[in-house]
Amino acid sequence: MRISILNPLTYLGLVLAVCSCATPSANTPTLKDAYKDQFLVGVAISRTVAANTAGEVNRVNRTKEQVESDVALVRQQFNQVTAENDMKWELIHPRPGPDGYDFAGADAFVEFGLKNNMYLVGHTLVWHAQTPAWVFAGTDASRASREELLERMREHIHTVVGRYKGKVKVWDVVNEAIADGGTNILRRSPWLEIIGPDFIARAFQFAHEADPDAILRYNDYGLENPAKRRKLIALIKSLQEQGVPVHAIGSQAHVNAGTTFETMDRALTEMATLGLPIHITELDLNVSTRGQRSTGADVSDNASVTGGGLVDDALKRQAEAYAGLFRAFLKHRATVKMVTLWGVNDAVSWRADGRPLLFDGDNRPKPAFEAVINVASEASRKM
Ligand code: 9MR
Numbered sequence: 298m299r300i301s302i303l304n305p306l307t308y309l310g311l312v313l314a315v316c317s318c319a320t321p322s323a324n325t326p327t328l329k330d331a332y333k334d335q336f337l338v339g340v341a342i343s344r345t346v347a348a349n350t351a352g353e354v355n356r357v358n359r360t361k362e363q364v365e366s367d368v369a370l371v372r373q374q375f376n377q378v379t380a381e382n383d384m385k386w387e388l389i390h391p392r393p394g395p396d397g398y399d400f401a402g403a404d405a406f407v408e409f410g411l412k413n414n415m416y417l418v419g420h421t422l423v424w425h426a427q428t429p430a431w432v433f434a435g436t437d438a439s440r441a442s443r444e445e446l447l448e449r450m451r452e453h454i455h456t457v458v459g460r461y462k463g464k465v466k467v468w469d470v471v472n473e474a475i476a477d478g479g480t481n482i483l484r485r486s487p488w489l490e491i492i493g494p495d496f497i498a499r500a501f502q503f504a505h506e507a508d509p510d511a512i513l514r515y516n517d518y519g520l521e522n523p524a525k526r527r528k529l530i531a532l533i534k535s536l537q538e539q540g541v542p543v544h545a546i547g548s549q550a551h552v553n554a555g556t557t558f559e560t561m562d563r564a565l566t567e568m569a570t571l572g573l574p575i576h577i578t579e580l581d582l583n584v585s586t587r588g589q590r591s592t593g594a595d596v597s598d599n600a601s602v603t604g605g606g607l608v609d610d611a612l613k614r615q616a617e618a619y620a621g622l623f624r625a626f627l628k629h630r631a632t633v634k635m636v637t638l639w640g641v642n643d644a645v646s647w648r649a650d651g652r653p654l655l656f657d658g659d660n661r662p663k664p665a666f667e668a669v670i671n672v673a674s675e676a677s678r679k680m
Contacts, residue, residue: 386424
């Protein structure tokens, strides 16, 4: 059945959907309780949630009412938060010089987490993206020298980590430094080109100086891919041999419904050989919704019309895939210490088209949420 955009019931469903954001029911089971004896379950939050204000998140405008519902859901479901954007260099340190910092978003994030007794993760200190051009520009030449850039990195890390010392417990010190293809371990970036490969070791050393108690993480994506994972293992081993204070592996896990229990089990088994805790840092599971059904229509768009009774194939596949991943996380619970979802719900996700999260845009639990809760219940019955 193709749903016509002129169908009045569809209009009614859409209107209801727009208005149906609610405070989650007190009876809804929670992720943080379901996994409390295994690992923390967290979420990346935007400034709208941290400051409880209406505004744009990933090109979607969230109303005051929607943000209040998002905040309630975060508080109900999660015991850990990561700043989705507000601690990135471009936002926290947009300009050079003594007045170059803007801590408004990061301060709101830290205050929100502390007020709600949540474990705080800072993201991210050194990355090739979202770093302003001035960072790599020279004072006397077009490009900064190695010494200039190292000094900027040191000053940035000491200032940011120092400000939240004792509050932010974990830092993504270096983000996405590994090359996707080819044989080179490190991607080409201004950090690598100007400082050289030891930019990674230096970043970790600066962060450790600034807060010796913080857990320092190397964070990357695509580690389900054996070739990229081999590079990760080589990189971390080399840092360990040099005595660099790297304390945890962050595996982002931006995956899709083809990522099975076996894939994740293998990835975790191999990464565990490094002897470090593994944090799943940016979990989301994309399902392509258009063009896959023989009818050409996406039944879930119509779920409110049918009282939520219809679940399309994509959401079923997503639930099964999420269950497989959480089974793998539980199998590796001696190593996996934290699982963070990359966004509160499908509407605010950076890849909203793939409906990759556990709650829909109105904060209603999806089949994947129920599947993840069921995996925890199954496991607790077996233990
Ligand atoms: O979710 C983030 C989105 O709001 C930003 O526009 C984007 C660009 O900086 O970054 C997204 O988060 C990324 C994270 O910081 C690092 N790993 C990949 C994430 C998704 O792109």
